[in-house]
Amino acid sequence: MSNETIMKVEDLKVYFKVMPAGAMPWTKHHVLKAVDGVSFDLKAGETLGIVGESGCGKSTLARGVIRLIPAESGKVLWLGKDLLELDHKEMRARRQEVQMIFQDPLASLDPRMNIGEIIAEPIKTHHPETPKAEIKKMVEEVMVKVGLLPNLVNRYPHEFSGGQCQRIGIARALILKPKLIICDEPVSALDVSIQAQVVNLLKELQEEMGLALIFIAHDLSVVKHISTRIMVLYLGNMVEIADSADLYDRPRHPYTQALISAVPIPDPLIEKNKELILIKGDLPSAINPPSGCVFRTRCPKAQDICAAQKPEFKDTGNGHLVACHFHD
Amino acid sequence: MIVAEKNKIAEMAENLSGLNAVDGRSLWADARRRFMHNKAAVVSLMVLTLIVLFSFVGPYFAVWSNEEIDWAVMGSAASKGMPSFQTGHFFGTDDLGRDIFSRVVQGTQVSLMVGVVGAFIAVLVGTLYGAVAGYVGGRTDQIMMRLVDILMAIPFMFVLILMLVVFGRSIGMLFIGIGLLAWLDMSRIVRGQTLSIKNKEFIEAARAAGVSSFKIITRHIVPNLLGVVAVYATLLVPGMILTESFISFLGLGVQEPNTSWGALISEGAGTIRYDTEWQLLFPLAFFVVSLFCFYFIGDGLRDALDPKDR
Numbered sequence: 001m002s003n004e005t006i007m008k009v010e011d012l013k014v015y016f017k018v019m020p021a022g023a024m025p026w027t028k029h030h031v032l033k034a035v036d037g038v039s040f041d042l043k044a045g046e047t048l049g050i051v052g053e054s055g056c057g058k059s060t061l062a063r064g065v066i067r068l069i070p071a072e073s074g075k076v077l078w079l080g081k082d083l084l085e086l087d088h089k090e091m092r093a094r095r096q097e098v099q100m101i102f103q104d105p106l107a108s109l110d111p112r113m114n115i116g117e118i119i120a121e122p123i124k125t126h127h128p129e130t131p132k133a134e135i136k137k138m139v140e141e142v143m144v145k146v147g148l149l150p151n152l153v154n155r156y157p158h159e160f161s162g163g164q165c166q167r168i169g170i171a172r173a174l175i176l177k178p179k180l181i182i183c184d185e186p187v188s189a190l191d192v193s194i195q196a197q198v199v200n201l202l203k204e205l206q207e208e209m210g211l212a213l214i215f216i217a218h219d220l221s222v223v224k225h226i227s228t229r230i231m232v233l234y235l236g237n238m239v240e241i242a243d244s245a246d247l248y249d250r251p252r253h254p255y256t257q258a259l260i261s262a263v264p265i266p267d268p269l270i271e272k273n274k275e276l277i278l279i280k281g282d283l284p285s286a287i288n289p290p291s292g293c294v295f296r297t298r299c300p301k302a303q304d305i306c307a308a309q310k311p312e313f314k315d316t317g318n319g320h321l322v323a324c325h326f327h328d
Numbered sequence: 329m330i331v332a333e334k335n336k337i338a339e340m341a342e343n344l345s346g347l348n349a350v351d352g353r354s355l356w357a358d359a360r361r362r363f364m365h366n367k368a369a370v371v372s373l374m375v376l377t378l379i380v381l382f383s384f385v386g387p388y389f390a391v392w393s394n395e396e397i398d399w400a401v402m403g404s405a406a407s408k409g410m411p412s413f414q415t416g417h418f419f420g421t422d423d424l425g426r427d428i429f430s431r432v433v434q435g436t437q438v439s440l441m442v443g444v445v446g447a448f449i450a451v452l453v454g455t456l457y458g459a460v461a462g463y464v465g466g467r468t469d470q471i472m473m474r475l476v477d478i479l480m481a482i483p484f485m486f487v488l489i490l491m492l493v494v495f496g497r498s499i500g501m502l503f504i505g506i507g508l509l510a511w512l513d514m515s516r517i518v519r520g521q522t523l524s525i526k527n528k529e530f531i532e533a534a535r536a537a538g539v540s541s542f543k544i545i546t547r548h549i550v551p552n553l554l555g556v557v558a559v560y561a562t563l564l565v566p567g568m569i570l571t572e573s574f575i576s577f578l579g580l581g582v583q584e585p586n587t588s589w590g591a592l593i594s595e596g597a598g599t600i601r602y603d604t605e606w607q608l609l610f611p612l613a614f615f616v617v618s619l620f621c622f623y624f625i626g627d628g629l630r631d632a633l634d635p636k637d638r
Contacts, residue, residue, distance in 0.1 A: 066536060068532060068535055068536060091538075092538040092540070093538070095536065095537060095538030096537075096538060099536065099537065100532075100533065100536040102529045102532065102533060103529070104529055107528055107529040107530060108529035108530050108532075108533045109530055109533075110530045110534075110548050110551075110552070111355055111530075111552065112354070112355060112356075112548075112551040112552055113551075114354065121534065121537060121539065122537045122538070125537060125538055125539050125540075125543070126538060154351050155351075156353065156354050156355065158355070159353065169533070172533070172537070
């Protein structure tokens with residue numbers, strides 16, 4: 001694995017304009033800060049896990065990075081080029097290097113196309129001159145690679161199970177041999193045994209093809225299994241980022257500590273005696289986020305300074321970054 | 329374990345490579361199967377096919393052409409012009425001594441053509457317009473749909489009649505008039521469907537793969553709309569035929585020597601007092617049976633294509 005940085009995201013912000021209920025056309029819109037200043041870098045062959053509760057901006061971040069949603073400001077340097085500044089044509093050409101896998105395996109496949117057509121679509125889009133026989137061969141190869149029988153090419157998505165559909169989605173993402181695959185909760189819709197298969201498949205393909213992955217999930221144990229580094233998001237803000245093992249063993253941010261304490265341990269004795277850190281209240285609105293540290297409204301350690309001043313990102317050694325005034 | 333499994337699959341794939349690929353059953357094939365189980369729809373389809381065949385084959389059986397006048401009958405249609413195999417007037421004659429059989433054949437051709445061509449224009453324009461408005465969204469969508477609202481607010485029968493009066497009564501004018509107004513409903517329905525399809529993940533997947541907007545509309549959105557469009561189009565055809573009949577009934581539509589179901593019914597209704605009920609009943613029967621068929625087929629298609637009914 002080379003240590004070359006392939007993607008560098010700097011201070012990415014994705015805002016949505018939201019009209020309040022019963023708004024008139026001239027009413028000023030609210031601004032929803034879905035992703036508010038996220039930075040990270042990604043090396044070739046590395047997996048970055050992104051965790052956080054529902055609505056914290058995980059999926060928006062992923063879509064903002066590859067411009068499925070327009071970003072407000074920031075930079076996404078992909079192999080040295082800022083994706084956010086490319087024109088449409090160049091961006092479309094770059095898309096073959098970054099592919100995406102989606103949450104709902106069945107919904108991400110066009111029900112009117114058979115899976116051969118679905119898997120071949122990226123090639124037909126980017127290399128329309130490829131002869132048919134070659135496309136067929138490539139489709140068969142990639143199907144074997146993800147564990148599907150190639151004689152199923154003429155079947156339709158509704159004839160497959162969820163796990164198989166996800167494999168089709170992975171095959172579609174792999175066929176152009178991308179450098180990065182963004183996985184947006186790829187296993188959340190699958191049951192546990194299938195989750196393990198899909199995660200292991202991704203891991204195996206990653207080693208084989210030297211892929212980098214951005215892996216979004218809300219299940220911490222899955223993320224721990226696959227990630228080299230993990231980023232914790234809260235209300236569109238980065239809270240902590242660290243190497244996977246480091247984050248699990250020494251979470252420094254109170255939010256991360258609470259998240260990790262909530263992961264069930266498959267041993268009733270340990271589970272029973274485990275100290276559970278409960279966070280009170282709900283996720284605040286991203287339209288009107290708390291001043292200073294966004295987590296302060298629910299933080300057990302909150303003090304006056306948290307409301308007044310937004311905590312800077314501090315390196316606590318080993319590339320373990322945390323945004324908290326009172327981190328451990 | 330997974331690696332072992334993969335080797336196994338690769339091995340199996342090799343064994344299977346000699347076999348032909350399994351054919352999948354597309355949603356269309358499923359829908360066709362469900363449609364075939366709907367008796368009313370299948371019977372209607374057969375009857376309609378017969379009517380269409382009749383309109384093409386009919387002239388070869390006719391003894392009298394649609395323009396010939398049977399001088400022997402003229403003026404005394406009530407006593408001599410009744411349906412009969414001896415005189416060769418299978419459906420009787422009208423007051424001028426023209427053969428109703430030939431006139432019905434011709435009227436069927438014209439009416440079906442108005443229905444099908446009108447629906448085709450509506451489907452083509454409406455689908456593209458609605459899909460573009462729905463997919464592009466934002467201000468473009470607002471402007472395009474407000475334009476539809478404005479056009480819809482115009483009383484269309486009034487405009488159509490004015491057009492026919494001002495530009496002369498021709499069948500071409502009728503096509504343009506009906507077709508141009510019928511796409512409005514279609515575009516609204518298609519836009520609504522597009523909005524729901526465009527947020528599905530497979531569209532996002534296509535965008536993430538770098539497929540252009542135009543290709544997304546033609547390759548992903550339109551095929552997924554076709555179910556709704558097909559149902560609506562079959563229900564649109566009888567609507568077109570009805571409109572044309574109404575216009576012809578008013579005397580503004582199809583002009584002599586051409587005719588249509590509406591014009592024939594109008595003539596037949598005008599002479600019903602003189603004991604020549606066949607002049608009304610034959611065209612009316614074709615008209616009613618065809619409309620029934622279209623509606624049953626539309627219903628059958630809707631049941632077959634509606635994903636919620638699965």
